[in-house]
Amino acid sequence: MNPLPIFKRGFAHGVHPHELTERTVHLPIQRVPFVSHYILPLGQHLGAPARPIVKVNERVQRGQLIAEPGAYISTALHSPVTGWIRGIEAHRYPNGQLQQAIEIEADSYATQRLETKATIDWKNLSIKEFIHHIQQAGIVGMGGAAFPSHAKYDIPAGLTIEHLVINGAECEPYLTNDHRLMLERPATVLMGVELIRQKIGAKQATIGVEANKLDAVKILKRVISQQNLSQIKVVSLQVKYPQGAEKMLIKSLFGIEVPAKQLPRDIGMTVNNVGTVVAIADYFATGMPLIERIVTVAGSGVERPANLIVPIGTPVREVLRFCGGLKDTTCEVIMGGPMMGTPIVSLDVPIVKGSSGLLAFTAKEARRNKEQPCIHCGRCVEACPHFLNPSRLARLAKVRRYNEMGAYYAMDCVECGACTFSCPSNIPIVQLIKIGKTEIRRAKVAI
Ligand code: SF4
Ligand code: SF4
Structure with a gap:
């Protein structure tokens, strides 16, 4: 194949939200201290949940495998700290759903030195072995x-x-x-x-x-x-x-x-x-598996914004405490970015492998204007990078005509939220489309 030409340009459609990075862009990445307990949901990746291989009260080391991949599209889970397994039971996931999770109590006297293998000679691995290593290391798209x-x-x-x-x-x-x-x-x-x-x-x-x-x-x-x-x-x-x-x-x-x-x-x-x-x-x-990730903590509701290395499983409450806590005026905390992230239901939910951000918003920022009827302005169509008709998809989802959404390529929607962002009528377009996609998937499974 010939080298591909490089075009310094963008794509058609899309939107231009304010960047709002000025409070954290200059802040070097720092580590949060270890806390007393961690919650490791078994399904914090796409695909089948991981399968626990540890028992309650068992001692585990930082970096130790605690759950194996549950299927091919699944991945492993490791302990972010040295401590003891204290439970394997249902816990609230950031999106509000209950999910099986491994609870770990950290040993406050442990050095938390990483128990890992030495450098792995990747050059001599076959592609099959390389793939196996990545799965066993629990690595997912960050x-x-x-x-x-x-x-x-x-x-x-x-x-x-x-x-x-x-x-x-x-x-x-x-x-x-x-x-x-x-x-x-x-x-x-x-x-x-x-x-x-x-x-x-x-x-x-x-x-x-x-x-x-x-x-x-x-x-x-x-x-x-x-x-x-x-x-x-x-x-x-x-x-x-x-x-x-x-x-x-x-x-x-x-x-x-x-x-x-x-x-x-x-x-x-x-x-x-x-x-x-x-x-x-x-x-x-x-040899360090995926046991921590970098999280941007920002938004006007947080006292001290930061870019942090956070052990997976750390409760959100502890991360925010490290950042000086929330201001009294905070009324919403979002996990991820403001366009694709989701509001969390409790500060006790954990940081998971996909948590790129924690954004705390005050009432002014979190305010959602009242939804108005569609004025057929076409702005959502102009915003959609996948050339879909978001307005039509949202209308079909609203009246639960989910089976018709497929004909309008609902499953090609990447849930970017550009349509909702651009809508002058404050219609929760992407939220409606997400409901429709879930129902389409459910109907397929039921057949
Ligand atoms: S959320 Fe879906 S429909 Fe809306 S702009 Fe993004 S891809 Fe298009
Ligand atoms: S942007 Fe909103 S008001 Fe305009 S066509 Fe789309 S759904 Fe309707």
Whole structure:
């Protein structure tokens, strides 16, 4: 395959929310201290929940495997601390649903030194062994979707991956954890990119970074030239939401559309987030599985915003306490970004593998204006990066005509929320579409 041309442009449609990163973009990543207990939901990734392999009151070490993948599309779970298993029972997940989880009491006298293996010789692993390692390390997409990463490298017969695409766009307002990662650990980002590129046999890798992070572009380019990594390119992209969505990123970088109902791998590409790439690099360099992640804590409701390394399973309440707590005027806490994240039901829910942000909003920011009738202005259609008709989909969902939504490509909706953001009538379009998609999936399972 010839090298793909690089177009420094964006994609059609999309929206331009305020970036709102000024309170955290300059803040170096810091570690939160260990707390007394941790909640590890078994289904914090897409696919089947993990299967516990520990018993109540058993002693576990930091980094120890505590649950095995429950199926192929599933991944492992490890203890974020040295301590004792205190329960395996239903706990509230950030989205409000009850889910089986492993509860761990930390040993406050333990050093919390990581019990890991030495560096893993990835160069001599077969692709099958590489995939197995990624699954056993519990690594998922760190951009928020938490799709088990190993499945992206398992390419069906007849397909080849020519191009590795790295998502450094971080297009959601408020979030700055990927930006800080690229600034503070560029060599690790590039080590991860090169490692994955070589293992999957891609000829080239391209890192797409929004043009509001030119300091990250500069530093990545400098390390690429110092290390002579000629197969890796860094490209600055138009600042636009949802630039970080897989298909938008590919369109922006190469001018190529991934057809509806197809995946990037069908056109010879695979897309990874920079956080995922660093998790993979760290695992092969130190043997550390995915037991912590970087979380941006921001919003006007939080006293001291921060970019934090947080052990998976830490209760949200503890993370916010480290940040000085919530202001009295706070009325909503969102996990993730403001466009795709979800309000949490309790401060006792844990940080999970997909938690990229914790945003605390005061009444002014969280206010939702009263919903008005659709005025057929077409702004949602103009906003939709997938060229759907969000207004029609929302109307069908509202009257529960879910079976008709399929004909309007409801399942191609990536739930980016650009339609809701653009609607002058305050119609909760993406929320209605999500309900419709859930019902369509449920009906399929019932058949
Ligand atoms: S319909 Fe879906 S893909 Fe289109 S803008 Fe709305 S949420 Fe995004
Ligand atoms: S943006 Fe809102 S008001 Fe305008 S067409 Fe879409 S749903 Fe209707």
